[in-house]
Amino acid sequence: SEFGNPTTYDELQAVNNIIVGSPETVTRKFSEIIERLSPGYIHIYGNEGAMKHEDTMRSIELLGKEVIPALHEKKLKTYD
Numbered sequence: 001s002e003f004g005n006p007t008t009y010d011e012l013q014a015v016n017n018i019i020v021g022s023p024e025t026v027t028r029k030f031s032e033i034i035e036r037l038s039p040g041y042i043h044i045y046g047n048e049g050a051m052k053h054e055d056t057m058r059s060i061e062l063l064g065k066e067v068i069p070a071l072h073e074k075k076l077k078t079y080d
Contacts, residue, residue, distance in 0.1 A: 023066035030067070034074045 012018040019029045
C-alpha cells in the first residue's frame, strides 16, 4: 500500500476481501456479509490469478450449483 506495508493474502481473507474455501465456507462467509452490511448487490469474481482453467471452471460450477442457490434465501437490499 502507498501508506504502509502491503496487505497480505491472509489479512485479506481475515476481513473477507478474499473469500475462499469449500462451498459451505463460502456460503457462510457471504451470508455473514449480507447480514452485517445489507448490500444491494454482490460482485463475485471467480478467476484469481494463476488458477488453472480446470480449477476456474470447477469454482464457477460450485458457485452456480451450491453457493448461489444457498444464498437465494438471503434478501439483498433493494435501492429505489
